Every structure is written in C-alpha cells, then in structure tokens.
Amino acid sequence: MSDYGLDSWTVNAPLTGVCVERGGQFAAFAGGDGCVRTVSLVEPESSLSVWPLTEGAVLALTPDCQEGGFLCGADDSTLYQVHPNDGPRELALLTRSWPDQLVSHPCGLRAVSDGPEVRLLDAEGRLVTVLAEHPSTVAGLAFDDGGRRLAVSHYNGVSLWTLDRRSREPQRLCHRGSHLDLTWSRNGRFLVTATQEKTLHVWDLAAGQDATLGPCINKVKALSWSADGSWLLASGADTVSGWSFSNGRLPAAAPHMLGRYSEHLIGNVSANPSLALAAAGYNDGGLELVSLAVQPQRRRLVSAPGSPIAGLAWSPNGDHLLGGDKDGRLFAYRFDTDSLARLACTD
Amino acid sequence: MTQRVPVTVLTGFLGSGKTTLLNRILTENHGQRIAVIENEFGEIGVDQELVINADEEIFEMNNGCICCTVRGDLIRILGNLIKRRDKFDRILVETTGLADPGPVAQTFFVDDETRESFDLDGVVTLVDAKHAELHLDTSEEAASQIAFADVIIINKIDLVDTDALDALKRRLRSMNLMARIEQVEMADAPMEQVLNVGGFDLDRALELKPSFLEPEYAFEWGGVLRLDGKAKFRLQNGPDPVMSAVLEPIRAATTEALMETAERVYTRFSAPGEVLQPGATMSPGETLWTLTLTDADQYEYTLEADQPGLYALFTEHTPEEFDAGFYGDSGADIDVATEHFFNPEHTHDDTVGSIALELEGDIDGTALNAWMGQLLQTRGPDIFRMKGILAIAGEERRFVFQGVHMLFDGQPGNAWGDQPRASRLVFIGRNLDEAELAQGLRNCRAR
Numbered sequence: 001m002s003d004y005g006l007d008s009w010t011v012n013a014p015l016t017g018v019c020v021e022r023g024g025q026f027a028a029f030a031g032g033d034g035c036v037r038t039v040s041l042v043e044p045e046s047s048l049s050v051w052p053l054t055e056g057a058v059l060a061l062t063p064d065c066q067e068g069g070f071l072c073g074a075d076d077s078t079l080y081q082v083h084p085n086d087g088p089r090e091l092a093l094l095t096r097s098w099p100d101q102l103v104s105h106p107c108g109l110r111a112v113s114d115g116p117e118v119r120l121l122d123a124e125g126r127l128v129t130v131l132a133e134h135p136s137t138v139a140g141l142a143f144d145d146g147g148r149r150l151a152v153s154h155y156n157g158v159s160l161w162t163l164d165r166r167s168r169e170p171q172r173l174c175h176r177g178s179h180l181d182l183t184w185s186r187n188g189r190f191l192v193t194a195t196q197e198k199t200l201h202v203w204d205l206a207a208g209q210d211a212t213l214g215p216c217i218n219k220v221k222a223l224s225w226s227a228d229g230s231w232l233l234a235s236g237a238d239t240v241s242g243w244s245f246s247n248g249r250l251p252a253a254a255p256h257m258l259g260r261y262s263e264h265l266i267g268n269v270s271a272n273p274s275l276a277l278a279a280a281g282y283n284d285g286g287l288e289l290v291s292l293a294v295q296p297q298r299r300r301l302v303s304a305p306g307s308p309i310a311g312l313a314w315s316p317n318g319d320h321l322l323g324g325d326k327d328g329r330l331f332a333y334r335f336d337t338d339s340l341a342r343l344a345c346t347d
Numbered sequence: 348m349t350q351r352v353p354v355t356v357l358t359g360f361l362g363s364g365k366t367t368l369l370n371r372i373l374t375e376n377h378g379q380r381i382a383v384i385e386n387e388f389g390e391i392g393v394d395q396e397l398v399i400n401a402d403e404e405i406f407e408m409n410n411g412c413i414c415c416t417v418r419g420d421l422i423r424i425l426g427n428l429i430k431r432r433d434k435f436d437r438i439l440v441e442t443t444g445l446a447d448p449g450p451v452a453q454t455f456f457v458d459d460e461t462r463e464s465f466d467l468d469g470v471v472t473l474v475d476a477k478h479a480e481l482h483l484d485t486s487e488e489a490a491s492q493i494a495f496a497d498v499i500i501i502n503k504i505d506l507v508d509t510d511a512l513d514a515l516k517r518r519l520r521s522m523n524l525m526a527r528i529e530q531v532e533m534a535d536a537p538m539e540q541v542l543n544v545g546g547f548d549l550d551r552a553l554e555l556k557p558s559f560l561e562p563e564y565a566f567e568w569g570g571v572l573r574l575d576g577k578a579k580f581r582l583q584n585g586p587d588p589v590m591s592a593v594l595e596p597i598r599a600a601t602t603e604a605l606m607e608t609a610e611r612v613y614t615r616f617s618a619p620g621e622v623l624q625p626g627a628t629m630s631p632g633e634t635l636w637t638l639t640l641t642d643a644d645q646y647e648y649t650l651e652a653d654q655p656g657l658y659a660l661f662t663e664h665t666p667e668e669f670d671a672g673f674y675g676d677s678g679a680d681i682d683v684a685t686e687h688f689f690n691p692e693h694t695h696d697d698t699v700g701s702i703a704l705e706l707e708g709d710i711d712g713t714a715l716n717a718w719m720g721q722l723l724q725t726r727g728p729d730i731f732r733m734k735g736i737l738a739i740a741g742e743e744r745r746f747v748f749q750g751v752h753m754l755f756d757g758q759p760g761n762a763w764g765d766q767p768r769a770s771r772l773v774f775i776g777r778n779l780d781e782a783e784l785a786q787g788l789r790n791c792r793a794r
Binding site: 012013014016031032033056057059075097098100115116136137139155156176177178195196197218219 | 397400402404406407408409410417419420422423427430431432433457458459460
C-alpha cells in the first residue's frame with residue numbers, strides 16, 4: 001500500500017497526547033514541553049502551529065465539546081481550551097490536583113478530574129456541578145454515547161453518575177483494585193475498565209453481571225472499540241488483543257490475538273472509526289494496520305522502528321491517522337479510502 | 348535504556364525533624380533539580396521548583412495477598428512527571444509520620460512503567476533520640492519504618508545522654524541489621540548520607556557491613572574484672588526475676604579480647620544453667636549460672652577465682668538494668684576495666700527484628716525456589732524486607748536478590764572466582780523464627 005501521504009515533524013518533546021477535533025479539520029499534539037501543536041488536515045502542506053501553555057508538561061488532550069476546539073490539562077493545574085486559529089484560553093484552575101483526566105460530549109459538557117472530585121463545565125466554561133467525593137483520585141472518565149451518564153473510575157470500582165436526574169448519589173460498581181482508563185460500549189450496555197493488575201474488568205449493566213478479562217502481558221494503556229462495535233481492542237500484548245462483544249453477552253476472559261506476534265509489545269491501539277481495521281503502535285516505534293474482518297488478519301508495516309509510540313488517533317471519517325513517539329517524532333498519514341477498505345475486507 | 352531517575356523515600360516518626368531535614372536538603376547548593384512529593388500534612392515552606400501534594404492513597408492488589416498494598420497515587424504522579432521533557436535529577440517522597448513504608452516500596456516492584464523510569468534509591472528513616480523508644484514501644488508503624496530503612500538518622504542526639512543513645516542504637520540495630528545508622532543534632536545530616544543510598548540497588552544489595560554477621564548473642568553485656576580472691580556482685584531488682592551469667596578467664600582487658608572470649612562462651616548460654624540462690628558463689632569455667640533475683644530488695648553473689656587475674660563476666664542483661672555493682676572484700680568498688688554491650692535480642696520484646704543466615708557451599712536452585720515460594724506465601728505479610736547473595740549449584744556467578752513482602756527481584760551478579768562459595772541472607776520482619784528459617788535454608792543445600 002503506497003497510496004498514502006505522510007507528513008512528519010520532529011519536535012524536541014515527548015508526545016503526551018494526540019487527537020482530532022470533532023469537525024475533523026484539525027489535529028493536535030500535546031507535548032512534554034508544555035506546548036500544544038495544531039495542524040490542519042484539510043489544507044495542503046499546512047505547518048504546525050505551536051501554542052505554549054506551561055513550563056512543565058501537557059498531561060491530557062481531548063476533543064472539546066464543540067467542533068474546532070481542543071481541551072488540554074497541564075501540570076500547572078490549569079484546564080485550557082485551544083483553538084487552532086485563536087490559541088489557548090484558560091477554562092479553569094484546579095485546587096486539588098492535576099487535570100489529567102478530561103472528557104467532553106457534543107451536547108456541550110466537559111468533565112475534568114480534580115483529585116477525587118470531578119468538575120462538570122458547560123460549553124461556555126461555567127461550572128455546572130462538582131461530583132464528589134470519590135473513594136480515591138479519579139483515574140478515568142467516560143460519557144456514554146448520549147451524554148446522559150458519566151462513568152468515573154477509581155480504587156475499587158466505578159461510580160456511575162446519571163446527569164439529568166441531578167442525583168446526588170452515583171451508582172457504585174464495585175470490584176477490588178485500582179481501576180484506570182475506562183470506556184463504554186456503543187449501546188451503553190457494557191462498561192470496561194483497565195486495571196493496575198494488567199487485566200480488564202467489564203460490567204454488563206443490563207444483566208447486572210461483571211467479569212475480569214485477561215490478563216495481558218502489560219498494563220493496558222489503550223482501549224478502542226471497532227467501527228461496528230463488535231470488538232474491544234486493547235494494547236498490552238505482543239499482538240492486538242481483542243474481545244468479541246458481537247453476541248451481546250460478556251465475552252470470554254482470554255483475548256483473541258489479532259494480527260501476527262511481534263517481538264515487541266503494543267503500547268497503543270486505535271480502531272478505525274469506519275472500517276474493520278486498527279492501527280497498532282509498538283514499543284520499538286513500529287506501526288502497523290491490522291485488519292479485523294478477514295482470516296487470516298493482514299498487517300502492513302507503515303513505519304520503521306524508533307522509540308515507543310506514545311499516541312495514536314484517527315480522524316472521525318477514518319482517512320487520517322495521527323500519532324507520535326516518546327522522542328517527539330510526530331506523524332500524520334493521509335490514506336486513500338479505497339485502499340484502506342481493501343485492506344479491511346479482502347485478502 | 349535512558350537513565351532512571353532516583354527516588355528517595357523520607358520517613359520518620361512525628362516530630363523527628365523530617366521537615367527540617369527536607370528543607371536542608373532542598374536549600375543546600377547541590378545544583379540538582381529535585382521534585383518533592385509531599386504528604387497531605389506536609390508544611391514545606393521553601394521555594395522549590397515542584398512540590399506535589401499526595402494523598403497517600405493505598406490500594407490492595409487483587410492477587411490474594413493482604414500485604415500487597417501499593418501507592419496508586421505515586422504511580423500516577425510519577426507517570427505524569429516522566430512526561431516532562433525537562434526531567435528531574437531526583438525525586439523525594441515524604442511520608443506521614445504514621446505511614447508504613449511498605450506500600451511505597453512495593454509500588455516500585457509492582458508497576459513496570461514506574462520501575463522503567465524510576466529507581467528506588469533507598470528508604471531514609473529519621474528518629475528523634477528522645478522519643479524514639481516510646482514510639483517504638485507503642486507504634487507498629489514506627490517499628491515498620493525502622494524495619495524498612497536503608498539509613499536510620501537519629502536526630503536530636505544532644506537531648507539525650509550517651510547511655511540512652513547507645514541503648515537506642517542497640518535496639519535499632521537489633522531490629523534492622525542492614526541499615527546504616529547516623530546520628531545528628533539539628534537534622535543536619537549531610538546530603539550524601541540521605542541521597543544515593545543504593546539500598547534497593549541489587550549490585551550494592553549486600554555490601555555487608557561488619558555488624559551484619561555479628562551473631563545474635565544471648566547476653567547483653569560483657570565486662571572485664573581483675574579478681575584476686577573473692578569479689579561481691581551486688582544487684583537490685585530489675586526487669587527479670589532470673590539472669591544467666593558466665594565467668595571466664597580472659598587474656599587482656601581489651602574489647603578485642605572480650606569479643607574473642609564472647610565467641611568462645613556464647614554456646615554455653617543455650618545449655619541449661621545451674622540455679623544459684625543469693626549468697627552463692629560463681630566460679631570461672633564451663634557452667635552457665637542462673638542467678639535468682641526475686642523475693643528481696645537486694646541480692647549478693649560471690650565471684651571467686653582460684654588464680655588472681657583478669658576475668659570476663661557475661662550477663663544476660665546489662666548491670667545498669669539491675670543497678671548492679673562489684674565490690675571487694677573490704678567493701679571498696681571494683682572497677683570494670685573494659686565492657687562491651689552486645690546486641691540484645693530480648694530487651695524490649697520487639698516483635699520486629701532481623702535475622703542473618705549464612706550457608707557455606709552451594710544451594711540447589713529448585714529447592715530454593717520451592718522454599719521461597721512457600722515461605723512468601725505463608726509468611727509474606729511478616730517479612731518486610733529481605734536481601735541475599737546466593738551460591739547456586741552450577742552457576743558461576745553470584746545470584747543477588749531482594750524483596751519486599753511477597754514481591755522480589757533478582758539477577759546474576761559478579762562471578763565467584765576464587766572466593767569461597769557461600770549464601771548469605773538477611774530477613775527483616777515481624778515474629779521471625781530464626782531456627783525455622785535456618786532449617787529452611789539448610790534444606791536447600793545442594794547434594
């Protein structure tokens with residue numbers, strides 16, 4: 001597959017986050033030098049715009065609730081909004097901890113962690129409410145698809161807040177251990193956390209059941225749902241680990257190993273949002289595309305070895321793949337949709 | 348691999364001067380970029396580049412071991428610090444006075460990413476000379492802070508006399524054979540005593556100090572007396588209604604001669620003693636004497652030697668504990684020419700202690716694995732720390748390992764070469780049974 005375009009940049013800072021805003025026009029890279037760098041995905045040969053936020057590091061980056069913007073949390077305890085044309089604006093200064101967990105929903109909500117609390121902000125940046133007090137520092141945040149429920153992970157489980165009810169008490173989903181990153185299934189039925197103990201934990205909210213998945217070789221740092229919602233993909237092993245949710249029940253604990261085994265572990269995985277394939281980033285800097293739909297699964301090496309891939313993100317329509325590594329090599333692939341589709345569906 | 352950032356854990360009882368020490372370290376002109384992770388009650392008032400407040404959030408791992416507790420907040424904070432382009436030269440983690448250092452230490456064994464980027468350099472425990480004994484008597488956390496230490500700094504030594512300081516040092520030493528003990532006045536410990544400890548460095552795991560293999564004596568005190576005929580040994584009531592003692596000729600009134608003689612007589616303390624009533628006579632020789640010290644206010648025993656000369660008396664407790672003294676026939680005091688305090692095993696009934704084992708020759712790797720596995724499963728919560736150098740049969744290099752509770756880590760070290768092959772282990776923990784551990788190690792001897 002040679003029919004793709006590649007832009008790449010080298011910056012003197014490890015990548016700490018990457019994403020594409022909801023409109024699909026701009027991508028942003030967060031850096032360990034306290035800067036956010038934005039680039040247009042639609043204008044040809046566009047260059048990086050550099051937006052310095054802090055002296056330390058940008059810890060978290062996510063698309064903002066409205067098209068065209070990004071949310072960033074930095075280790076100066078400040079939550080920023082960054083617009084590719086206008087630059088950064090301070091949204092909130094936290095008092096208890098670093099804003100290292102951020103999430104937004106297109107209905108106009110933003111959630112940011114502040115130690116054991118979660119602050120909810122509206123689209124104008126006004127504080128809607130503070131969700132307190134979780135059993136430990138918040139380690140993961142996720143809105144369900146409708147934006148009605150916010151799941152918050154922490155020690156010994158997840159707190160599930162139903163936002164429109166203005167309920168003061170969340171539903172508690174309990175399981176011992178430290179729960180970190182978390183994600184909802186597309187239909188809002190399953191909630192999955194990555195744990196400190198190299199496993200995943202899944203709750204079936206409709207059936208009132210839960211189960212532990214894994215273990216993986218490494219702690220899972222990236223969770224991603226396939227385009228049709230039938231696979232949950234995870235990093236942490238020497239192939240892409242996948243659990244099938246296609247029959248609507250809790251999956252078996254042992255993952256399917258998708259793609260070929262490698263000498264190196266996968267640190268990042270991101271499913272394409274429209275096709276049955278995923279991008280996998282290895283700890284040796286290798287990058288490949290893995291088909292999820294055909295047997296045997298295909299893979300293509302897209303990148304030569306270097307330092308560990310630190311982040312991967314697809315544009316909403318699935319034709320751009322953005323990422324970077326711990327040495328500050330940033331890349332933006334622009335794929336031809338037809339050849340991507342051929343990789344996903346044919347031998 | 349890139350250079351790992353060293354992490355020093357600073358722990359200490361309330362009021363031991365931790366904050367003063369921390370401030371001294373930070374204000375000293377050392378040219379290092381230091382980030383401080385401080386507990387929520389900390390009161391650092393210095394202009395420090397980065398002071399991070401941590402809530403000491405501990406969680407239990409789901410692996411079924413109750414001792415497997417980890418500081419998740421530390422994983423998160425360190426994970427965020429390593430994202431910076433401009434790295435720190437060192438991280439200092441301060442714990443609250445009541446904290447058990449176990450979870451902090453275990454964090455570095457449990458989380459792969461943390462240990463990839465950070466190197467737990469050592470645990471430094473600060474104690475206050477005046478109140479340490481009280482803290483140790485009343486607090487389990489205080490005992491575990493001593494047990495986990497690589498360096499113990501006794502602060503405020505100007506507030507106690509020499510005897511009290513010696514007693515404290517002996518007690519600390521008996522609890523933790525591995526730690527280096529330093530004494531300071533106003534928390535003025537030089538930076539090099541606190542940083543670059545290398546306590547968790549496998550290469551430096553067993554740079555054994557001389558005290559390391561000093562046997563645990565069953566007597567606390569030995570003194571040299573010049574005897575010419577009879578002498579009186581007069582005692583008051585003390586902490587024990589009986590006390591064992593041995594009298595033995597000695598070649599000179601020196602510490603060196605006293606240590607030699609101690610080596611010769613210490614096995615006698617494990618045999619049954621001959622019980623003496625007050626007024627009876629102890630003579631030099633093979634006998635272990637058991638002095639009765641009950642039902643009166645004062646007791647007097649006679650020391651009698653056929654030949655005039657120097658004699659060493661070894662006693663289970665120190666004479667000070669019984670307000671004891673030595674007198675000649677005329678009633679005049681007899682001076683103790685030289686004395687030595689031996690590591691007391693039982694003065695304070697500390698349940699925390701350390702045990703050093705040595706086994707000459709080779710051990711069988713498979714047997715060792717089985718023993719360690721079983722030991723850590725059953726005694727993991729009681730074993731705070733362990734370190735060892737092992738001579739494994741068929742392996743040319745030393746095997747070096749160390750652990751915290753159930754977690755451990757090991758790797759091959761230097762080759763034995765011409766050095767005699769022997770395995771050495773140290774355990775620090777609670778209610779450790781030396782006989783059981785020694786037997787367990789002997790069972791691993793290669794055939």
